Amino acid sequence: MGAPANRLRIRAALLLTLAAPLLATAGPIVDVIPLPARIQPGVGAFAMSAATPLSASPDPDASRIANYFSALLLKTRGLSLHSTRTGSAAEPRGAVLFSIDPHRLSADPESYSLDISPDRIVLSAAGSRGLLYAAVTLWQLCTASAERSDPIELPALRIEDRPRFRWRGLMLDSARHFQSPGFILQLIDWMALHKLNVLQWHLTDDQGWRLQIRRYPRLTSVGAWRVPAGAGPAADIDPATGRPRLYGGFYTQESVRQIVAHAAQRNIAVVPEIDMPGHATAAIVAYPALGSTAAPPRSVPSDWGIYPNVLNVDEGTFGFVENVLSEVLELFPGEYVDVGGDEAVKDQWHSSPRIQARMRELGVADERGLQSYFMRRIEKFLHERGRRLVGWDEILEGGLPPRATVMSWRGIDGGVAAARLGHDAVMSPSPTLYLDFRQGRGAREPPGRGQPVTLEDLYRFNPLPAALRPDEAAHIIGLQANLWTEHVRTQERAQYMTFPRAAALAELGWSRGQDLDWPGFVARLPAQLRRYEALGIHASEDAFAVSIQTRLEPGRERVALQLANQARVGEIHYRLDGRNPTAADPVYHGPTTVPVGGELRAAAFEGSDRLALMTSRSLDPASLARRSSQELTTCSNKLVLNLEDDAPVHGPRAVFLVDILNPCWIYPSADLSHARALSVAVGQVPFNFQIGADRNAIRLDTPQSASGELEVRIDGCDGERIAVMPLAPAASSAAVSQLPAVPIAPRPGAHDLCFRFAQRGLDPLWVLDWVQPVG
Ligand code: ACM
Numbered sequence: 109m110g111a112p113a114n115r116l117r118i119r120a121a122l123l124l125t126l127a128a129p130l131l132a133t134a135g136p137i138v139d140v141i142p143l144p145a146r147i148q149p150g151v152g153a154f155a156m157s158a159a160t161p162l163s164a165s166p167d168p169d170a171s172r173i174a175n176y177f178s179a180l181l182l183k184t185r186g187l188s189l190h191s192t193r194t195g196s197a198a199e200p201r202g203a204v205l206f207s208i209d210p211h212r213l214s215a216d217p218e219s220y221s222l223d224i225s226p227d228r229i230v231l232s233a234a235g236s237r238g239l240l241y242a243a244v245t246l247w248q249l250c251t252a253s254a255e256r257s258d259p260i261e262l263p264a265l266r267i268e269d270r271p272r273f274r275w276r277g278l279m280l281d282s283a284r285h286f287q288s289p290g291f292i293l294q295l296i297d298w299m300a301l302h303k304l305n306v307l308q309w310h311l312t313d314d315q316g317w318r319l320q321i322r323r324y325p326r327l328t329s330v331g332a333w334r335v336p337a338g339a340g341p342a343a344d345i346d347p348a349t350g351r352p353r354l355y356g357g358f359y360t361q362e363s364v365r366q367i368v369a370h371a372a373q374r375n376i377a378v379v380p381e382i383d384m385p386g387h388a389t390a391a392i393v394a395y396p397a398l399g400s401t402a403a404p405p406r407s408v409p410s411d412w413g414i415y416p417n418v419l420n421v422d423e424g425t426f427g428f429v430e431n432v433l434s435e436v437l438e439l440f441p442g443e444y445v446d447v448g449g450d451e452a453v454k455d456q457w458h459s460s461p462r463i464q465a466r467m468r469e470l471g472v473a474d475e476r477g478l479q480s481y482f483m484r485r486i487e488k489f490l491h492e493r494g495r496r497l498v499g500w501d502e503i504l505e506g507g508l509p510p511r512a513t514v515m516s517w518r519g520i521d522g523g524v525a526a527a528r529l530g531h532d533a534v535m536s537p538s539p540t541l542y543l544d545f546r547q548g549r550g551a552r553e554p555p556g557r558g559q560p561v562t563l564e565d566l567y568r569f570n571p572l573p574a575a576l577r578p579d580e581a582a583h584i585i586g587l588q589a590n591l592w593t594e595h596v597r598t599q600e601r602a603q604y605m606t607f608p609r610a611a612a613l614a615e616l617g618w619s620r621g622q623d624l625d626w627p628g629f630v631a632r633l634p635a636q637l638r639r640y641e642a643l644g645i646h647a648s649e650d651a652f653a654v655s656i657q658t659r660l661e662p663g664r665e666r667v668a669l670q671l672a673n674q675a676r677v678g679e680i681h682y683r684l685d686g687r688n689p690t691a692a693d694p695v696y697h698g699p700t701t702v703p704v705g706g707e708l709r710a711a712a713f714e715g716s717d718r719l720a721l722m723t724s725r726s727l728d729p730a731s732l733a734r735r736s737s738q739e740l741t742t743c744s745n746k747l748v749l750n751l752e753d754d755a756p757v758h759g760p761r762a763v764f765l766v767d768i769l770n771p772c773w774i775y776p777s778a779d780l781s782h783a784r785a786l787s788v789a790v791g792q793v794p795f796n797f798q799i800g801a802d803r804n805a806i807r808l809d810t811p812q813s814a815s816g817e818l819e820v821r822i823d824g825c826d827g828e829r830i831a832v833m834p835l836a837p838a839a840s841s842a843a844v845s846q847l848p849a850v851p852i853a854p855r856p857g858a859h860d861l862c863f864r865f866a867q868r869g870l871d872p873l874w875v876l877d878w879v880q881p882v883g
Contacts, residue, residue, distance in 0.1 A: 137628070138265070139252035139635040140245055141611050142303055142618035150264025152226035156250065157259070160204060161190040167208040169236035172373070174206040177243040184251050184642035187260065201227040204246075208232075208239055218305070218375070219270035222246055224262050237375045241303050245269065248301075251642065252635045273571070275534050275586025276617030277306035278610060279381070280602070283313035283390075284412070285593040286332075286357035287602060292367050298607070298645060300374035302614035307371060308379045308446055308515075308588060311359070314389035314415045315408060318358045319380070321435050324395065324428070331390035332358040334408040338754030338794030338872065339842050356408075364439045379498065380440045383448030384429060385419040385482055392417050398425050400456035400463060412594040413798030416453045421466055421482060430489055443496050444513065447486050450500035452479055453800075480506030487512055498534070501526075515588065517542075520573060527576055527583035535571040536588040541613070543591040543605045546750055548650035548674060550723075551738055554604055555595040555763050558748025562674050563651045567612040567626055589613045595749065600646045607647035611636050630675045634714055649720035651675040654682075654710040656725045660732050660779060666701040667727050671710050678712035678719050684727070691716045704729060734880040735775055737765040743772035743825060743862065747802075751793050751875070755842035762791050762844045764875040769802055771865060772825060773876050777858035783881035785849040786820060786831050788863075790838050795871035809866035815839040816867035816874065818847070822855075825862035835865070835874060844877045852881070 138147050162178055164170035171194065178189045189204075205228065212234040220238035222245055223230045231242035245267060250260050278299055280287070287295075296307060311319045317331030333356035335341050341352035359367070371378045388398070389405055396404040400420040409415065419425050436445065454475035457463045463478070472478050479502070487497040487509035497503075498513040501522025508514070513532040516523030523533035539545045545561040546553045571587045589609065596602050615629060633651060640647040657670040671680050680696040681689040686707035696710065707726050712719040725731070742748050746769035753761040766773075797803075811817055813834060820831040831850045838845035865874040 137631050138249070138267075139632050140248045140267075141629070141632050141636050142615040143623050143628070143632075144245065144267045144269040145620055145623075146268040148266045150225060150266060152264045154224050154226055154229055154262045154264065155259065156187070156189075156204075156262060158188055159190070160202060161193070161200075162204050162206070163193050164206040165208050166194050167236075170206045170208045170239060173236065173239045173243050174204075176240070177204075177206070177247060180243075180247050181250055184247075184256075184639065185260065186256055187250075204229040204231070206231050206239060206243065208235060210234055214238070214270070216270045218274075218303075219268075220245075221269070222265075222267040224249075224266070225264050229262070240300065240375050241269065244301055244303060248635075248639070251639050256642070271303065271618045272620055273584075273586035273617045275306050275588065276304045276614065277308055277379075277534065277536070277586065277588030278304055278606070278613070279308035279310055279536070279588055279590040281310040281313070281591060281593040281596075282318050282359075283310055283316045283593075285597050286316065286318060286355075287599050288357075289359060289363040289367060291599045291602070292359075293370055295602075295606075296367070296371045296374050296376055298643065299376055299610070301639075301643075302610050303618050304610065304614055305375050306377050306379055306444075306586075306588065308381055308590075310381045310383070310592075312381070312383050312391065312448075313387045314417065315410060315412075316356055316358075317390040317394065319364065319382075319436070319439075320358055320360045321432050322361070323431050323435065326394040327391060327432075328358040329394075331394040331408060332356040334390075334410050336754065337410040337796035339792075340754040340757045343755070343842075344757040355410075361435075361439060368440055377442040377444070378440055379442060379444045379446050380436050381446035381448055382432060382436060383450070384452075384486075385421075385449075385479065386414070386417070386452030387448055387450065388419050389415050389417045392419070395428065397422075398428060400460050411796040411798045414451045414453060414800070415798050416455050416800075418452050418454070418456050419482075420460070421457075421463060421478060426485060429486065433486070433489065437490075437493055437495065444498045445490055445495050446498045446515070447483065447490075448499060449479070449483055449503040450517070452502065454479070474506075476506035478506070479503075480509070483512070484509040513585070517590070520571075523584060524573055524576060524580075527580040530583065532583050532585045534586050534588050535569075535584060536590055537569075538590075540565055540569045541587065541589040543589050543609055544593070544595060547605075547609065547648050548653070548655075549738060550650060550653055550655065551736055552653075552721075553650075553738065553750060553763075554601045555597070555750050555752040556605060557595070558742070558750055558765055558767075559745070561609075563609055563612055564626060564674065566609050567616065567624070567629055569616060571616060572621065587613065587617055595752065597752065603646040604648050607640055607645050608633065608636060608651065609648075627677075630677050633675070634717065634719055637719070652678065652712045652720035654680055654712055654720070654723045656708060656710065656723055658708075658725060658727070658732050660704070660729060661701060664729060664782070665704055667704055667732060668699065668701050669696075669708070670699050671696045673712050673720070678714045680710055680712050682708060682710035684708055686724070688722055691718075702727065704732075729883065730880065733779070733882075734878055736878045737773065737876050738763075740765070740863075740876065740879065741774040741776055742767040742770070743774055743864075744770045746770050747799075753791050753843065754794050762877060764791055764793065764877060766793075766873070766875045768795070768797060768873070769799070769806055771806075771873060771875065773863045773879075774825075775861040775863070775879050778861050778881055780852070780855045780859055780881055781857070782883040783852055783854050785851050785882040786833075787846065787849040787880045787882050788818060788833065789844050789846045789877040790818065790835065791844045791875050791877050792838075792842070792872035793875055795873045803870070806870060808868075808870070809864055811866040811868055814868075816865060818874070818876075819864050819866055821862040821864075822859050824860055825864065827860075827862065830861075835867075849882055 514526035
């Protein structure tokens, strides 16, 4: 990326060249995310160089934070500043002073001020929390320009800042897929750079128990390990056991202590989540006496979805839970402990005579009441130890435990109901704040839930519903985005799903409601993406990546082209010769046509800076006719997933977009005027979903042969069947297979093609990879 700018990015707003004019104001932009509460421009600028001394007030936290700032600057700008010394407000000219002043008048311990004048910089706060954020803001100002080698020249200004909400959270699911302790430490660092302050750590679930508990070693020796789903594990035999290699891992108490201590230095409270009474299969496998049936599960499962297994309500089980929580309280000193409470299926309680008898003894009317009894007991236990219970919004069912905080995930209604009852609530509704949803429809998108939740969708979320009275709204203490990891297998993908949506979350959580402004946020995003690059964060570029729509014109000599990017920002430059465009190449001004042949490459630019990776598309007729599963339409939107193959065990795997409750795809408006055959590639994925009775409602056509067929119909799914493609040639392959092409008759006009598999069972599930009418 080239960069003419050699000074801080207080700069004119981006000129929008696409679609509607989105930026109403073209004032100066301070490249800080989240946007500070108050910015006053000054006169002149401060030049930072290797000669700039850093000094700190006597409080040891002040020098710790000065050192933190200097390490960050070294890592991301290559600038090594003079070492810290203890100083005072009367520092010599040219210094950067980190000052903790307990007498500073401020109601909010996270507030701070940052004063940049031509002859010095003063960061000031009443304590370490605010000072840390002052340092983060200064670091952002120092890393706003495009080039690492640019001198740092900071225009004079004064920032007075404080957060809108006190809970600015991110949830990480370490149960479905395990991340290393090193990754958690890194994530904490990255969160702090967004002024996020709560890490809810989802440590237990059906598919894994990840926290060492000394009193119950089987929780991790047994509960932390599973055989992955599908055919892959059969090809991955562990020589030590002669059996499929197990997937898993857990956090030792020592590593947890290190993580919690590190988080405290970054102003992040780690809220452990020990999910109960549902999502507890791994614990029940480890200690079957905890289960509610006579035949508890015997191995840690690898299906996603909702298992029927729930903890029972024996006194012994409460003893177990309390013993576990006692160790949890030792490890996590923060105020809040999350006990889940979500998706506890009550069938096992309903059909257990022992549990029904216990309910009668307790005078509990129904199973919802029993869940409420369960949660109340745990709340009392935590309250007596000075802690606060937080749980998913199901804890409202059957009566909220006293003092409980509600995490509203099934929309915002749970949060509203809790606030109206005088309870605190955190807004984290699915899908808008669920980071396992795809961010766009691009071919590079990794596995996840199918419905796109774009950066803009997240940014436009309103955590404070207008219907709440001010006293009720005061109970909405913040918001949280949740990264569930069923489909997020690697740490690299965890980063991709989280960033930059975490930046939008950060702004919603920190900046004042009236300052939230999508075009303004987008204008500050390029600098944020460059910071991610400098930090080594593998972030999504979906907001700026160019999407390409093509259609062959009737004469088959030209291609109609539409280019866009999600953020509708920057200028799109493109080339047709397969070479990467620069800002000197033609600008896309709107729908156009180009000659058939060659390879289109396009990217969005801000001035000479490329905003995102290149997107490319071959413009030969065969490639133009091909559609990947992500470019097809699913016949319904019941439960659309971008799903990964389970083979090979190592190396890249194919990803397919499929509605698992209705595996059926449409190629809309296919041009069959010159088609003589149909070519497709198919794959198989494990059907590892606990979806209860929904499974019985999945329509599978009856196959004519043992391996089944792919059936193709024209003009909709009830139209004429124009092709039946036997799956036998692909049946033995665990990876993607291209089926032999089948002849079809050419027809004029555009036709919707419908694809369904006829197969005997659901597992493995046949899926489309791509489809192509062949001329
Ligand atoms: C949840 O998504 N089950 C809280």
